[in-house]
Amino acid sequence: MRLTLAEPKYLKDSVSIISELVNEATFKITPNAIELVAMDPANVAMVMFKLLSSCFTEYDVKDNVELAINLNNLKQILRRAKPDDMLSLELEENKLVLQFKSKTTRTFSLPIIELDEKEQKIPDLKFNAVIKAPASLLNEAVEDVDIVAESLTLEAESGKLNVVAEGDLSKAKIEIKASDEITINVAGSAKVRSKYSVEYLKKMVDGSKLADEVHIHFSDDYPLKLEYKSVDKVLLAFILAPRVEND
Numbered sequence: 001m002r003l004t005l006a007e008p009k010y011l012k013d014s015v016s017i018i019s020e021l022v023n024e025a026t027f028k029i030t031p032n033a034i035e036l037v038a039m040d041p042a043n044v045a046m047v048m049f050k051l052l053s054s055c056f057t058e059y060d061v062k063d064n065v066e067l068a069i070n071l072n073n074l075k076q077i078l079r080r081a082k083p084d085d086m087l088s089l090e091l092e093e094n095k096l097v098l099q100f101k102s103k104t105t106r107t108f109s110l111p112i113i114e115l116d117e118k119e120q121k122i123p124d125l126k127f128n129a130v131i132k133a134p135a136s137l138l139n140e141a142v143e144d145v146d147i148v149a150e151s152l153t154l155e156a157e158s159g160k161l162n163v164v165a166e167g168d169l170s171k172a173k174i175e176i177k178a179s180d181e182i183t184i185n186v187a188g189s190a191k192v193r194s195k196y197s198v199e200y201l202k203k204m205v206d207g208s209k210l211a212d213e214v215h216i217h218f219s220d221d222y223p224l225k226l227e228y229k230s231v232d233k234v235l236l237a238f239i240l241a242p243r244v245e246n247d
Helices: 009-018 071-078 135-146 198-209
Strands: 002-005 024-029 033-039 045-052 058-060 065-070 086-092 095-101 105-111 129-134 151-157 160-166 171-177 183-186 192-197 213-218 224-230 234-240
Touching: 009 033, 009 045, 009 071, 009 198, 009 234, 065 071, 065 105, 071 095, 071 105, 129 135, 129 151, 129 160, 135 151, 135 160, 135 171, 135 198, 135 213, 151 183, 151 198, 151 213, 192 198, 198 213, 198 224, 198 234
Parallel strands: none
Antiparallel strands: 002 058, 002 086, 024 033, 024 065, 033 045, 045 234, 086 095, 095 105, 129 183, 129 213, 151 160, 151 192, 160 171, 213 224, 224 234
């Protein structure tokens, strides 16, 4: 296989975000895309990543290839990519070889590791609330509630989404109304409500580095799905388990 990326940022930013949740993972390189599906070690979050062949200037993959990689090590190398670099990826003797080319040619090799993991199946989830909004809006809301509590509650009803957090003494509430750039669809007339970890969300909302828009899906006390998509280039999505109240 030989792959060349004129815009390394899509791989660089994706790996940087994924590595905050997962230490080691297996990339599947198919004739159409580089893909990854992985769970975090605590089994609270799943990450799904797809970098499409149309994002590459050269994409030569004859057969499916699986590469297990230490993501922190890969992140450190990709951090060295400059905006004007061409990034090439090749396989050589059980190593992934990354080459950055601009005024200089810099070559790094990374060992392929053995991973004893079962293949992750993406769950088939049905959601009652589906929201499409500027990614920056969710980032701001998560930053706002982070100063108050360790978890937040999403409440959606027709045309409105509230992000609520309550600490020992403080409380925060962000109200988001449907508009030209925000669509909020809720099945039926009921209010949909679920609670999630702010710590995990802070890592996931960095998907805004890849796309200007976020798709938010949830139901009552049900997993949350966040999706960041750049057309013909990259998809980064997360599933986060809910925090179920014990009272």
